Amino acid sequence: MFRYAVRIDGDAKSGMASLVDWPQVCAPINGNVAFVLKENLLLKISESVRSGTLIPVPKSRPVEELCVRLSTAQSLKVLVLNEMYASGVDMRFLARDLGVTESAIRRALDLSLSTDVDFLSEVLAVMGRRLLAYTAAK
Known part of the structure; x- marks a missing residue:
């Protein structure tokens, strides 16, 4: 978070x-x-x-x-968005590669909507990245 x-x-x-x-x-x-x-x-x-x-x-x-x-879900979406911008990948390209509509990508990355972590992981995979999760002491 x-x-x-x-x-x-x-x-x-x-x-x-x-x-x-x-x-x-x-x-x-x-x-x-x-x-x-x-x-x-x-x-x-x-x-x-x-x-x-x-x-x-x-x-x-x-x-x-x-x-x-920001919630964990919102933070994850910010990370994915930043990776998109850093990689120069747009939503049209992601939609085509994932076989979904561009509006599905927009909804998945909307901070106010629910989060599908598996789908965000697929988005990152298109950009050659992967999502890792781990625990850490406070």
Whole structure:
């Protein structure tokens, strides 16, 4: 699961919160800032998908209380999308190679929809990659 570290600039009344690794994702500090940041993060990811640009992944170690989390499924989809963009592979090519429609690929990579890990593994296989899963101590 991706955990994006949050940076707070200013005070509680007029400050701004932003993601350390993606500063364009920001929100004023009022109400539930983590919720607003996550909504803004999902919007920025959608913009990256539409433009076909790499999606920044978290590199900074977040403070547990103040971070924005993507689910494991969303994180996996971001990894697959980034692999597509890095490899120069488009959804049309994937659809043709996998024998499915382009809309099926779009649905499979939509962060708001359910996740078929086996299908994402097939998508990665088309690009010469494979999905590995392992456990790690915290």
